[in-house]
Amino acid sequence: MAKEAVNCLFYGETNPEEVMRTLEAIFGRPDALVIAEIEKLRALPKLTDSARDTCVVATNVNNIVATMKALNKENYLNNPAAIRIVLEKLTPSYTRA
Numbered sequence: 001m002a003k004e005a006v007n008c009l010f011y012g013e014t015n016p017e018e019v020m021r022t023l024e025a026i027f028g029r030p031d032a033l034v035i036a037e038i039e040k041l042r043a044l045p046k047l048t049d050s051a052r053d054t055c056v057v058a059t060n061v062n063n064i065v066a067t068m069k070a071l072n073k074e075n076y077l078n079n080p081a082a083i084r085i086v087l088e089k090l091t092p093s094y095t096r097a
Contacts, residue, residue: 020070030071037064038076041085049091057089 024030044057068076
């Protein structure tokens with residue numbers, strides 16, 4: 001439903017802030033949008049050693065972070081549960097120091 005609400009904005013050179021303002025005006029609950037983004041994070045596949053898979057997951061995580069920043073809900077990015085979700089997606093080769 002949200003995608004359909006702003007789909008036409010993606011045809012031009014609309015900035016992300018305008019998209020987020022539109023979504024907030026329609027749905028009026030930025031926290032609900034952030035929760036939906038966290039659910040997207042949970043739904044991401046676990047990484048493999050494939051460079052393509054890494055790029056896909058990284059792009060999705062980037063988009064989720066951008067959405068939270070555009071909603072001025074960056075505090076969710078420091079949430080231990082959200083951090084754990086991302087860490088659980090990593091393979092051992094990504095977690096080595």
